[in-house]
Amino acid sequence: MLEEQVDIRTPEYVSLQFQPAGLGSRAAALMIDQIILGILNILIVVLLVFATTGGNSPFAWYLFDVNSTLWGIAIIGLFVLNWGYFFALEYFWGGKTVGKRLLGIRVMQENGHSVTLLSCFIRNLLRIIDSLPAAYFLGMIMIFLHSKHKRLGDIVSGTIVVHERRVKGKRKEKTIEKEIRQRGLQKEDLSVEEWTLKQLGSKEWSLIKTYANRFSQLPLAKRNHLSKKLADILFPKLGIDMEGKTYEELENTLLLLYVALREEWEIEL
Template structure:
């Protein structure tokens, strides 16, 4: 891994060289502030709701009993919410919380791949340490002085935070034109997020190869390829092939390509 100022060069396990711009203290802090504002609003709403529930109790003994129990439950819920927000968004949304999306940064693994479930858990669990002694002081110091702008959570989880790579396209590719012609969107096929996360590099390369060859193959060969690819890809989505014609299977695979493209296209 080579680095030049705020840029980092990565060679993936697939021997593809990628160049990323590291997200520094300013952009990461801005994203964090946005996330904290969102969490603060949600926390206040929960506390206000709990308050109104408690003051609605007429029986003093019942109120006192519920007060202690509700307080304990509220503390647990607020902890889960504030920790789970970062953990869930970073894993299910391609390394991006709402704040990161607004600023245009994301968390990835050091090998250039998407953040894994374990990596997301580790880096966010260690926010407890990064937040010491107060207001993320330790984490801010680490990001400022570390050559790759890593906090402790990033060091242990093997992650980095980078700016989104925006690709400029003047015209649509052949497969994009075909998808547009068919009126397909990512919302046309309902696939569970856990199922999408189960696809790995090999399967992304397969669906990408399929779309690259889609418009070039004669009709019969395309149908044969569609069946072969569908037999490999669809079982993971929970979609049953029986009862579907070639057109149906093509549409499902093209929508699956759109869904996976957001996660993998910028990387490999």
């Protein structure tokens, strides 16, 4: 039986094929996420019960009115937790929540790029509608009927949920990957927070990708000049101090940026 495929054309006019995630895998991922959220919600409520009853029995509900303000804040906090869980993880974790990662699926833009802040916000804001009248009924119906298995949030935000692409066989190591390996560079060596990296968009990725692809071909003098020029553009945006850094240290930092950004922006063909 042939797997259902969807064609995606990137802004670079490259045509890619992905398998859209169907109702089964998306429902299973959601179930895992809801279990995690359920555990967190229960822990918060239990802790709050003990806090508001002063250590008395958690069943002393008549004492709750004494701390009505605290409970009001807690209710707002629980709403933020349950909505923000999906928004934060999908935006900062490459379109994946814990459930999506375990099921091997992810959210992406219809143009093949990672989700933007706006699209992630819109698709998760519309979860409120997709969950109507209960238990994501409307969302499940939409996913089942839509040709690309989209719920309302995906349609409005221009996103699609797909299965992760798996590379069959051993992929040939690129020249830049060999250079990074020989220098002993690891993504963990980059002292930049994940949320800070989100300040770099497609233009910055294009610059760093071009730099990495041309790295081994450039004469030393030109490479040093390009490294300094690129560092002048990117480092201030990330709060990286350039003062006192050698050309080799600049190169290492730029190559680490390439490794970190590649996971989000590069698509295996």
